[in-house]
Amino acid sequence: MEQYAFTLELAVRDYECDMQGIVNNSVYQNYLEHARHEYLKSIGLNFTAFASKGINLVVVRAELDYKWPLKSGDRFFVAVNFTRESPLRFAFLQDIFRLPDKKLILKGKIIGTALNQKGRPEIPKELENIMPEE
Amino acid sequence: MEQYAFTLELAVRDYECDMQGIVNNSVYQNYLEHARHEYLKSIGLNFTAFASKGINLVVVRAELDYKWPLKSGDRFFVAVNFTRESPLRFAFLQDIFRLPDKKLILKGKIIGTALNQKGRPEIPKELENIMPEE
Amino acid sequence: MEQYAFTLELAVRDYECDMQGIVNNSVYQNYLEHARHEYLKSIGLNFTAFASKGINLVVVRAELDYKWPLKSGDRFFVAVNFTRESPLRFAFLQDIFRLPDKKLILKGKIIGTALNQKGRPEIPKELENIMPEE
Amino acid sequence: MEQYAFTLELAVRDYECDMQGIVNNSVYQNYLEHARHEYLKSIGLNFTAFASKGINLVVVRAELDYKWPLKSGDRFFVAVNFTRESPLRFAFLQDIFRLPDKKLILKGKIIGTALNQKGRPEIPKELENIMPEE
Numbered sequence: 292m293e294q295y296a297f298t299l300e301l302a303v304r305d306y307e308c309d310m311q312g313i314v315n316n317s318v319y320q321n322y323l324e325h326a327r328h329e330y331l332k333s334i335g336l337n338f339t340a341f342a343s344k345g346i347n348l349v350v351v352r353a354e355l356d357y358k359w360p361l362k363s364g365d366r367f368f369v370a371v372n373f374t375r376e377s378p379l380r381f382a383f384l385q386d387i388f389r390l391p392d393k394k395l396i397l398k399g400k401i402i403g404t405a406l407n408q409k410g411r412p413e414i415p416k417e418l419e420n421i422m423p424e425e
Numbered sequence: 426m427e428q429y430a431f432t433l434e435l436a437v438r439d440y441e442c443d444m445q446g447i448v449n450n451s452v453y454q455n456y457l458e459h460a461r462h463e464y465l466k467s468i469g470l471n472f473t474a475f476a477s478k479g480i481n482l483v484v485v486r487a488e489l490d491y492k493w494p495l496k497s498g499d500r501f502f503v504a505v506n507f508t509r510e511s512p513l514r515f516a517f518l519q520d521i522f523r524l525p526d527k528k529l530i531l532k533g534k535i536i537g538t539a540l541n542q543k544g545r546p547e548i549p550k551e552l553e554n555i556m557p558e559e
Numbered sequence: 560m561e562q563y564a565f566t567l568e569l570a571v572r573d574y575e576c577d578m579q580g581i582v583n584n585s586v587y588q589n590y591l592e593h594a595r596h597e598y599l600k601s602i603g604l605n606f607t608a609f610a611s612k613g614i615n616l617v618v619v620r621a622e623l624d625y626k627w628p629l630k631s632g633d634r635f636f637v638a639v640n641f642t643r644e645s646p647l648r649f650a651f652l653q654d655i656f657r658l659p660d661k662k663l664i665l666k667g668k669i670i671g672t673a674l675n676q677k678g679r680p681e682i683p684k685e686l687e688n689i690m691p692e693e
Numbered sequence: 694m695e696q697y698a699f700t701l702e703l704a705v706r707d708y709e710c711d712m713q714g715i716v717n718n719s720v721y722q723n724y725l726e727h728a729r730h731e732y733l734k735s736i737g738l739n740f741t742a743f744a745s746k747g748i749n750l751v752v753v754r755a756e757l758d759y760k761w762p763l764k765s766g767d768r769f770f771v772a773v774n775f776t777r778e779s780p781l782r783f784a785f786l787q788d789i790f791r792l793p794d795k796k797l798i799l800k801g802k803i804i805g806t807a808l809n810q811k812g813r814p815e816i817p818k819e820l821e822n823i824m825p826e827e
Contacts, residue, residue: 320451473631585722
């Protein structure tokens, strides 16, 4: 397995499963968002605090490869890496693995930017600081 | 604007908006899924009926380009095209436009396959029939 | 059937159904909230506009009687009446009926209040005006 | 504080908050459902296993008193008691408390029954066994 900057362990909740008895596709984006926000918190950054200062972190593109479904009762973890995509865009590489067998469930790439109070893209210094050198 | 095989008009519901006051990223996948199922129904195919016969239509990859956020009170429509991606995969090209100004909100490509009772990929005849010639 | 001040027609979306193949319990509250906000809009009041002025309409109690489940493909309508519950509380009486047979699906009573900028209960004049005489 | 048969600690996820910056009303029912299913699991009963045997545990009434809102970043626990409501109905008494201050957030009473394969109310032996004497 790759190295990841952050991992978050979670478990499927029954209301997240649909009539096929598996976690609904859209729910994985909830898992990924929650893991991103927890990752940011773990390094001292806060999505809500940014929002209240008028800086909105927004997703501009999501690529999600669904490898295997999660179902009721499954435990899993979301693994997160953070990287620069371009001068004004950053990317979260987010993979989901089932526990305890570490079967790959989903590979995700979430590309984002930050919008300042004027709605213009501008990466806040705090995010710049955590991006790896290219 | 392109030609689409199907369009579905919807409106944002307030519970779909998050603390940024805009529709949460994961909710667009709900809109897209609902539009896909309505499209299939419109041509006589039923997601639930497939599921109850043990044929599961599953998403294997989603690509979502978020162009502009929807917010409380917005009306919009989801436009759908259906195409073959490979022998065992099909794709829904799904764009969301705000109403009445037709501003592009999201461009999506949802790649799927069908799993038969044995969990093996197999495109049901009914879906084969609606795929355009290559 | 009773007289209602407002009705809103909707249809079940497949992602709202859970592994039992029926609409998940919590989803009915989404339907009810959406119908309340649409009702308020229909009489010129806007939940979002209130929120942005610092007036928060909040639910203090919900009573929900689940009479019969909705399932995939069902159409239904939410019927709304608005009444005063006490000097500082109002109530929405909200019933859901399946279409076309008008089978009763859910009876709901949602009691709310409004909090002013200081977080104190205070019913805005606009809401006072629409409450029926006692 | 009362005695409870079971407690489950959780934390608010940002996607659960709405444009008022607080957890949306309907989300509490998700928390309560998840806690009920975890409680049942903790005593060896499994909601999904019941469903797959054709025994559906269903909610017939929910009473929810919203005392104080949860917001982004809040930790909390759901406390559960289980009791008989009538010969064919049981009730979960479920309270939510914020952590670490144990402020009461929500008081809930969720009344349910079980439907057998014929759709008739019938409490399975396994549930009978855990109900307190009256």
